[in-house]
Amino acid sequence: MHRRSLLAAAALGPFAAAPALALAQGNARARTLRFMPQAALAVLDPIFNPTTIVTTHGYAIFDTLYGCDRSLTPKPQMAQGHEVSADGLTWTIRLREGLAFHDGAPVRSVDCVASLKRWMVRDGFGQVLARVVEGWGTPDDRTLTIRLKRPFPALLDALAKPAASPAFIMPARTAETPADRPITDMTGSGPWKWVAADYVQGSRAVYVKNERYVPREEPADAASGAKVVHFDRLELVWIPDGGTAAAALRTGEIDWIEYPLPDLVPVLQRDRNVKTQVYDPNGFLGFLRFNHLHAPFNNVEVRRAIRDVMVQPDYMAAVALSEDWRECHAMFPCGLPQVMEFPPAPRGEAAMQRARDTLKAAGYTGEPIVIANPTDFPAVTQQGRVTADLMRRLGVNVDLVESDWATTVARRAKKDSPAQGGWNLHNTNFPAAGIANPAVSPIIRMHGDGAWFGWPRDEGVEEMVNAWINAADRGTQASAMAELQKRAWDAVPYAPTGLFRLRTAFRADLTGVLQGPNPFVWNLRRV
Numbered sequence: 283m284h285r286r287s288l289l290a291a292a293a294l295g296p297f298a299a300a301p302a303l304a305l306a307q308g309n310a311r312a313r314t315l316r317f318m319p320q321a322a323l324a325v326l327d328p329i330f331n332p333t334t335i336v337t338t339h340g341y342a343i344f345d346t347l348y349g350c351d352r353s354l355t356p357k358p359q360m361a362q363g364h365e366v367s368a369d370g371l372t373w374t375i376r377l378r379e380g381l382a383f384h385d386g387a388p389v390r391s392v393d394c395v396a397s398l399k400r401w402m403v404r405d406g407f408g409q410v411l412a413r414v415v416e417g418w419g420t421p422d423d424r425t426l427t428i429r430l431k432r433p434f435p436a437l438l439d440a441l442a443k444p445a446a447s448p449a450f451i452m453p454a455r456t457a458e459t460p461a462d463r464p465i466t467d468m469t470g471s472g473p474w475k476w477v478a479a480d481y482v483q484g485s486r487a488v489y490v491k492n493e494r495y496v497p498r499e500e501p502a503d504a505a506s507g508a509k510v511v512h513f514d515r516l517e518l519v520w521i522p523d524g525g526t527a528a529a530a531l532r533t534g535e536i537d538w539i540e541y542p543l544p545d546l547v548p549v550l551q552r553d554r555n556v557k558t559q560v561y562d563p564n565g566f567l568g569f570l571r572f573n574h575l576h577a578p579f580n581n582v583e584v585r586r587a588i589r590d591v592m593v594q595p596d597y598m599a600a601v602a603l604s605e606d607w608r609e610c611h612a613m614f615p616c617g618l619p620q621v622m623e624f625p626p627a628p629r630g631e632a633a634m635q636r637a638r639d640t641l642k643a644a645g646y647t648g649e650p651i652v653i654a655n656p657t658d659f660p661a662v663t664q665q666g667r668v669t670a671d672l673m674r675r676l677g678v679n680v681d682l683v684e685s686d687w688a689t690t691v692a693r694r695a696k697k698d699s700p701a702q703g704g705w706n707l708h709n710t711n712f713p714a715a716g717i718a719n720p721a722v723s724p725i726i727r728m729h730g731d732g733a734w735f736g737w738p739r740d741e742g743v744e745e746m747v748n749a750w751i752n753a754a755d756r757g758t759q760a761s762a763m764a765e766l767q768k769r770a771w772d773a774v775p776y777a778p779t780g781l782f783r784l785r786t787a788f789r790a791d792l793t794g795v796l797q798g799p800n801p802f803v804w805n806l807r808r809v
Contacts, residue, residue, distance in 0.1 A: 313514040315792075315806060316536040318527050321659050322484040322520040324688035327464035329401050332447035332724075333691060334713075334800060341505070342489050342516065342803050343384075343470035344450035347375060347394060348442035349505035352563070352797055354715055356442035357506035359498065360389065360451060360471070370433030371416075377424040380496040383453055384475045391426040396457035398441075398449055403461035405447045406724040406734070410751055411440045436721055436751070444505045445716035445799040446724060473497070473509045473804050474516055484688065487518040489803075502805040504798035512794075512807040522658050522686075531556060531787060537808075538788040540801050543660050544602055550787045557792075560606075561784040562799050564714035567615045568597055568665055568779035569725070571708045574738040576699055578646045579706060582774060587640040589777035590627035592672065597779035600664035607782035613726060613770045615714035616781050620760060622767040637676050650681040652700035653707045656690040665709035665779055673707075694735045708735070709779065713799030720750045720766060728775050738775040746770075 319338055325331040328340025349359040358364075362376045381389035395418045402408035402415075414434045419427035428437070441449050456467045468476035473495045480488035497508040519536055521527040524543035530536045532553055541561070542550055550556045570592065572579040579585055598607035610616035611624045627633060651673060655666030663684075670682045683693070683705070690708075698704035717723035727747060730739035746766035753759035788795055794805040 310515075312808060314517060315513040315515070315538070315803070315808075316517045316519050317801070317803065318519050318521055318530070318536050318539045319801065320541045320661070321656070321687035322522075323487045323518055324484045324686075325464065325691075326466070326468060328450055329404055329447055329461070330464040331691070332405070333687075334445070335687075337445060337448065337800050338803070339487065339518070340448065340450050341472065341800060342474040343468055343472045343476050344452060345381075345470065345472045345509075346442065346448050346450060346505070348438055349507075350442045350444040350715065350798075351503040351506045354444070354564075354718060356438040357500070357503075359442075359506060360394075364438075370435075371430045373428045373430070373437060375426050375428070377426075378496070378498075379424075381471055382494050383471045384469050384492060384494070385453075386494070387453065388423065389451065389471050390423040390454075391420040392423075393454045393457065394426050394451050395420060396454040397451045400452075400457045400459070400461050401447065401449045405443070405449070406727055407440045407443055407722050408447075408449065409732070410721055411437065432752075439721065442505070443716075443722055445713050446722075448505070471495070473511045484686070485520050489516040489518075490514065502794070502796060502802070504796055505800070505802065509802075509804040511804050516803055524660060528787075531789065534789060537792050538786070538795070538801075538806075540786055541661055541784055542787045544600075544785075547603060547785050547787070555790050556787055557790050558785045558787045559795065560797065561786040561801075562713055562715070562797055563783070564618075564718075564799070565615060565781050565783045566661070566711040566713050567610060567717060567781055568601065568661075568709065568711040569776040570665075570669055570779060571710065571725070571736045571776045572738075572774070573700075573704065573706050573708075573736050574775075575697055575736075576704065576706060577649075578641060578644045578651075581644040582772075583640050584644050584646075585774035585777070586772075587637040588676075589774055591629065591633050591637045591676070592669075592777055592779065593629060594626075594778070594780040596672075597665050597668050598782055600668055601661050602782040602784065606785070607780055610778055610781035612778060613767050614717060614719070614723065618714060618718055620763045622764060624771050634676065641676065641678070646678075648679050650679050650700065651707065652681045652683055652705045653709075654690050654693045654705040655682060655684045655709065656687040657684045659687045659690075661782075661784060662687075662710050665711075668779075669707060669709055697737065711779075711782075714781075715799040720747045720763070725776055726766070726770055728770075728773060733775075736775065738773070740769070740773040740775070742769045743773050743775070 321335045328336045347361045348356045362378045364375045402412040416429040416431045459465045474489035475492045477488040491511045497510050500507040528546045594609045614621045673680050696704045724734040727733045728738040728740040728743040749762035791809045796802045
């Protein structure tokens, strides 16, 4: 056996079997889907933690009232349909027949209301919706009503939000958990059932087919349509080393890798037993997030200076193939409607010196600058290291704190000073669907303590976000969008590093891999 196969077997632990046992368990293996996600699953509440891996877990066991297709159009999912009153103030949503939770209890309208209320506390789009909700009604177990203070045409976009904390429906008893405390009950109504006994935090997660699940009749399309499961068992397997993971895919020990290392994609494409495809045609926007609570990045001039010396090709070459990225000097993903691109600042040593002078003028005297960076998330890891190199060339005293993704996310949530466990800089990325407009994007918001990690504050930006959300017509909305982008570019809540498309890789005998902002663990079949 080759060294990488041995490493893969060690990483898979109990999933790797001796030859005789593997033969005896051949049929069980054929009915098992093994998926290697982009990060280890260490948190289970998809409302409490909006990262992609937790959202993937959430989609497996929970469902949503509405789901977005690849074009980001909301479609009924748990909902049979809806009606809107003539004045636009009352939405009546009817649930499909046959919806049941994993414990056999029917999904009721009160479960939906409780779930949406909890989601609205934590999610940015949910918070926008909460401000216009006058009240809720549950006239019967299959009907819920939402009464609004004013018309809110984007309501379905909120309920169908596909990434960074979708509005998952849970039993009311679970949804009554305070929003600042993660849930522990994984009873959902989705196509997979959680197997708590087989969960190893940060290593593996196991699910079994939900035999009670009643899929829709429409074809599967991203998070919408029929969520048909053709496997008996789903195993999320975490292999920290990207080369070992690729070897495990090539030998058939795993079936699907969410993000193979970019430099290994050509190798996988030459293997007749492996296929690759674009993960999400809309792409991902990479960015550097500043912590606005602490010096020196609480100074807008410093943020602008750093943004203007960032060389996007340096970042993009580290995470994607040359044909899969482009520069994107914008506050929203380039290529989407109404997105405004700004000319990059002149680069070179003169710009670098201006950045050094700006840091000095802001009072920076060599204090350690903490860059929080994961070691196990390739699409982020390399970007963080490019930032660290840039900051060192600017004369900054860099403290590159690298850890697994779960630990990095926990540190990112801290508002403490960098010297007390907090941070200054953090690279990450968002799927275009998760930041496509001001209502869904958490990273454009600049409302201080309530904002996404980094906690920026700028009243002008917030004014234009609300103007876009409350626009009465498309013309007014377009004007607000243009003004918002100009103000946000000047305020610099974050600095874009480029727009890229990732490749996902899977065994050639696996069909039905859907495209979208998250991996969707249904519609998959082994030929």
